[in-house]
Amino acid sequence: MGEIILKGVTKRFGEVEVIPPIDLHINDGEFVVFVGPSGCGKSTLLRLIAGLEDVSGGVVEIDGRNATEAAPAERGLAMVFQSYALYPHMTVKKNIAFPLKMAKLPPEEIEAKVQAAAKVLNLANYLDRRPGQLSGGQRQRVAIGRAIVRNPEAFLFDEPLSNLDAALRVNMRLEISELHQSLKTTMIYVTHDQVEAMTMADKIVVLQAGRIEQVGSPLELYRTPRNRFVAGFIGSPKMNFIEGAEAAKHGAHAIGIRPEHIKVSTSEGAWQGTVGVSEHLGSDTFLHVTTEYGVLNVRAGGEVDLHHGDTVFLSPDMAQLHRFDQQGWALT
Amino acid sequence: MSTQASRTAARLMISPAVLLLLGWMIIPLGMTLWFSLQRYNLLMPGMESFTGFDNYTYFLTDPAFGAAIFNTLALVLGVLTITTVGGLLLALLLDQPFWGQGVVRVLVIAPFFVMPTVSALVWKNMFMNPVNGVFAHLAKSVGLQPYDFLSQSPLASIVLIVSWQWLPFATLILLTALQSLDSEQLEAAEMDGAGPISRFVHVMLPHLARAITVVVLIQTIFLLSTFAEILVTTNGGPGTASTTLTYLVYIQSLLQYDVGTGAAGGIIAVILANIVAIFLMRMIGKNLEA
Ligand SMILES: Nc1ncnc2c1ncn2[C@@H]1O[C@H](COP(=O)(O)OP(=O)(O)O)[C@@H](O)[C@H]1O
Ligand SMILES: [Mg+2]
Numbered sequence: 176m177g178e179i180i181l182k183g184v185t186k187r188f189g190e191v192e193v194i195p196p197i198d199l200h201i202n203d204g205e206f207v208v209f210v211g212p213s214g215c216g217k218s219t220l221l222r223l224i225a226g227l228e229d230v231s232g233g234v235v236e237i238d239g240r241n242a243t244e245a246a247p248a249e250r251g252l253a254m255v256f257q258s259y260a261l262y263p264h265m266t267v268k269k270n271i272a273f274p275l276k277m278a279k280l281p282p283e284e285i286e287a288k289v290q291a292a293a294k295v296l297n298l299a300n301y302l303d304r305r306p307g308q309l310s311g312g313q314r315q316r317v318a319i320g321r322a323i324v325r326n327p328e329a330f331l332f333d334e335p336l337s338n339l340d341a342a343l344r345v346n347m348r349l350e351i352s353e354l355h356q357s358l359k360t361t362m363i364y365v366t367h368d369q370v371e372a373m374t375m376a377d378k379i380v381v382l383q384a385g386r387i388e389q390v391g392s393p394l395e396l397y398r399t400p401r402n403r404f405v406a407g408f409i410g411s412p413k414m415n416f417i418e419g420a421e422a423a424k425h426g427a428h429a430i431g432i433r434p435e436h437i438k439v440s441t442s443e444g445a446w447q448g449t450v451g452v453s454e455h456l457g458s459d460t461f462l463h464v465t466t467e468y469g470v471l472n473v474r475a476g477g478e479v480d481l482h483h484g485d486t487v488f489l490s491p492d493m494a495q496l497h498r499f500d501q502q503g504w505a506l507t
Numbered sequence: 508m509s510t511q512a513s514r515t516a517a518r519l520m521i522s523p524a525v526l527l528l529l530g531w532m533i534i535p536l537g538m539t540l541w542f543s544l545q546r547y548n549l550l551m552p553g554m555e556s557f558t559g560f561d562n563y564t565y566f567l568t569d570p571a572f573g574a575a576i577f578n579t580l581a582l583v584l585g586v587l588t589i590t591t592v593g594g595l596l597l598a599l600l601l602d603q604p605f606w607g608q609g610v611v612r613v614l615v616i617a618p619f620f621v622m623p624t625v626s627a628l629v630w631k632n633m634f635m636n637p638v639n640g641v642f643a644h645l646a647k648s649v650g651l652q653p654y655d656f657l658s659q660s661p662l663a664s665i666v667l668i669v670s671w672q673w674l675p676f677a678t679l680i681l682l683t684a685l686q687s688l689d690s691e692q693l694e695a696a697e698m699d700g701a702g703p704i705s706r707f708v709h710v711m712l713p714h715l716a717r718a719i720t721v722v723v724l725i726q727t728i729f730l731l732s733t734f735a736e737i738l739v740t741t742n743g744g745p746g747t748a749s750t751t752l753t754y755l756v757y758i759q760s761l762l763q764y765d766v767g768t769g770a771a772g773g774i775i776a777v778i779l780a781n782i783v784a785i786f787l788m789r790m791i792g793k794n795l796e797a
Binding site for chain 2: 253257260278321
């Protein structure tokens, strides 16, 4: 159904190679998240799959068919754009009905499908409004509605939540996840936010400068990052890296330890330091501790009563230590 | 932002400008109204007298009046059709990326900078002239009889000349509007299965509605007063074949020295222009609302 395979897909804009040859296998029904810093080529890769950009080399297969040369509409994919790209002069109903109208479905069938989509997305009361009269979250839902009525092989989302406020983002994240549970359609989701990636994905593809750094489930990436980039990108707050003599003790060029794998004590421990900033969140406390290895992020319990200037001792959990070589590859 | 005090201050400060503009408009209008009720002929100075609505009767029953109304409408509608359709096509073309885009865009705007008199003369003498004109040469080179545009189809020729002048305006406005269209909307439509024509009809055209309205309204206002092009090419002839309302007013006041009837014609032209304006606003004015 919605199986997508990229074989040596490349993209150049003039002289600049934005995407070096990439191989990727996306299984039917999977929720795949492309994550990476801004400008790393996530949108470009998504647009190559959608057919909105021509590949410079390689093959895109959808459902076992070679779709490299197929027009966007022929690929059976639906896309939700970052700007939503709703048609401003059409009502919500007409927006959602547009792809069906283009497919020349009979009016009764269109009506039924639009009503069904509106019900799923809680839009039934807004069908006669124009996009300009809707809130950000509602527009987002209209864009999703326009995508689901087509019954696509796969959904493509390009940073769909980046224009929403924090609370709404959490809500929509849940709604999209639930939608995936109920539709069981392949979804490819682009974001620069690793929290979205970790919470929603079946499979995360970490990109940097157009290259795939690692592919795996959220926990795989968290537990066994393949290199320093992935280790630093996945997980919040960021992993601490220590180089030099301390790393050499573990036979590595650099060692990495996540904030949640460091134990804090006021009396004894491996490394001594001074608390710089402490962020009390209630459930957790994030400490920025200045040590001889630089500033380390530490996650302590919510009730920890430590403040600026306090002396603390840190003990890393040796079982959770990550070791990296000169080139940044993980040592096992 | 705006408090009672700041609003009062704002009104006070713009009032001189408003008063000046009002006077600017009211005084000529008032004088025209006054002249239109006078028997006032430049050949008989000192004989001015009040005649009531006689001037209006003369103007409306002038055999040229019917032709002038028809010609005015034909000119306005013809130029509007050619410039909006042509402007739309040109804008679509210029919106495509191609080599030398910048130069071509400047060239397209160029006709707008040429004075109406000059461009009409260039058309008359260098293109449409049945002996020396480019079109005549072209016709002769393929063995055809040269066509005398300005005497055979004077109104159509003037429509062509005026369209050539206004095409850049329409193109420019529509091109800017086209460029302000979010490309993601077009891509979304493409993914939704809309072909090029559907994309044009369902996404581009609605986006351009406001710009098209602006083009139609502004051009109508200016086209109703087209004058120089007629004066230097056909002088309103042959007969009344290219006499418009504006030109008829000119004939009355400056060729027949009858200022009174000319003024009456001017007032009639103002009334008709307002009828057209109301009609237009009713039809397409809603496009201008946000
Ligand atoms: N149409 C284009 N022409 C030239 N360069 C482009 C074009 N689109 C994107 N790029 C470049 O490709 C790179 C990746 O862009 P993009 O895929 O939008 O990144 P992301 O979505 O990950 O932020 C960027 O460096 C960007 O400048
Ligand atoms: Mg992007």
